[in-house]
Amino acid sequence: MNRIFSGIQPTGNLHLGNYLGAIRNWVALQKDFECIFCIVDLHAITQPQDPKLLRAHTREVTAAYIACGIDAETVTIFNQSTVAVHSELAWILGCLTPLGWLNRMTQFKEKAGKQRDNAGLGLYAYPVLMAADILAYKATHVPVGEDQKQHLELARDIAGAFNRRYGIEYFPLPEPQIFGAATRVMSLRDGSKKMSKSDTSDMSRINLTDGPDQIAQKIKRAKTDPHPLPDDVKGLEGRPEAENLLGIYAALTSKSLEEAVREFAGAQFSTFKGALAGLSVEVLGRIGDEMKRLMADPAHVDSILRRGAERAGALAGTYLREVQDIVGFLRP
Numbered sequence: 001m002n003r004i005f006s007g008i009q010p011t012g013n014l015h016l017g018n019y020l021g022a023i024r025n026w027v028a029l030q031k032d033f034e035c036i037f038c039i040v041d042l043h044a045i046t047q048p049q050d051p052k053l054l055r056a057h058t059r060e061v062t063a064a065y066i067a068c069g070i071d072a073e074t075v076t077i078f079n080q081s082t083v084a085v086h087s088e089l090a091w092i093l094g095c096l097t098p099l100g101w102l103n104r105m106t107q108f109k110e111k112a113g114k115q116r117d118n119a120g121l122g123l124y125a126y127p128v129l130m131a132a133d134i135l136a137y138k139a140t141h142v143p144v145g146e147d148q149k150q151h152l153e154l155a156r157d158i159a160g161a162f163n164r165r166y167g168i169e170y171f172p173l174p175e176p177q178i179f180g181a182a183t184r185v186m187s188l189r190d191g192s193k194k195m196s197k198s199d200t201s202d203m204s205r206i207n208l209t210d211g212p213d214q215i216a217q218k219i220k221r222a223k224t225d226p227h228p229l230p231d232d233v234k235g236l237e238g239r240p241e242a243e244n245l246l247g248i249y250a251a252l253t254s255k256s257l258e259e260a261v262r263e264f265a266g267a268q269f270s271t272f273k274g275a276l277a278g279l280s281v282e283v284l285g286r287i288g289d290e291m292k293r294l295m296a297d298p299a300h301v302d303s304i305l306r307r308g309a310e311r312a313g314a315l316a317g318t319y320l321r322e323v324q325d326i327v328g329f330l331r332p
């Protein structure tokens with residue numbers, strides 16, 4: 001049995017990088033795997049969140065999943081906090097996780113910064129909760145970006161620690177499915193930085209809810225260099241902006257980077273950007289329109305989440321009871 005679990009935090013500003021780097025791949029996977037796609041609101045509160053916005057962003061991510069082509073009939077879509085098993089299992093797994101493992105997590109070090117004593121316990125325990133997300137469903141495969149690879153390796157270690165402690169092959173070790181570099185979308189203002197929802201410049205990213213004019217304008221104003229586009233991929237070395245824009249073009253047309261480079265070999269940026277803008281408006285315009293339509297009907301979005309939570313809760317609940325028995329919790 002192959003089962004996929006993955007999730008996105010409801011922290012707003014879903015952008016092209018989330019689509020090309022994550023959701024688009026999930027759409028392809030849903031045909032071959034049983035899929036559970038979560039909106040990880042428990043993870044979101046490891047940083048301060050405005051309650052009203054957290055709710056709005058939870059619906060927004062749900063709408064994005066559906067608008068991008070995730071089929072809510074066959075795929076389980078829910079927000080993490082509606083299934084209490086995640087928190088309960090995180091506690092049990094936390095009791096098996098040595099601090100030394102958590103101290104190695106680069107994302108914690110980056111997010112906590114120099115003021116480590118001020119960082120919350122939740123931020124520190126974040127990877128344990130992520131392991132609980134995955135193991136609560138005995139997921140076998142986890143599609144994630146490069147930045148989450150370390151957390152996934154930790155989830156495997158924690159699964160192994162549980163199995164060893166209790167002498168039972170209970171949890172499968174989840175396999176990471178890391179998507180290629182082609183889907184690593186960089187900032188439109190700086191080709192060396194990832195496109196990010198927290199970048200202060202809105203011009204650095206294409207939001208999934210941007211209208212056609214905004215999309216076209218952001219592409220036309222995207223940073224470039226003064227040279228025409230190269231004849232081969234090697235010519236992209238040291239030209240991160242050119243590489244990023246060609247990579248986006250390749251991803252949106254499902255071509256390889258080589259093919260995209262060949263298509264625009266020797267072209268001026270202005271010509272290429274015209275083509276890229278047209279293409280982006282076509283693909284993202286459709287998604288944005290559908291998202292807006294869905295977000296205008298929150299009752300419908302909520303009904304999708306409710307149904308997902310029922311399915312997820314039933315499955316995870318069964319496993320949690322088995323885990324409780326293994327651990328030795330009396331269930332009188």
Ligand code: TRP
Pocket residue numbers: 005006007008009040043129130133134142143144148
């Ligand atoms: N930490 C992931 C991120 O920020 C989100 C996430 C939470 C996740 N739980 C997960 C991803 C479980 C995959 C599986 O991108």
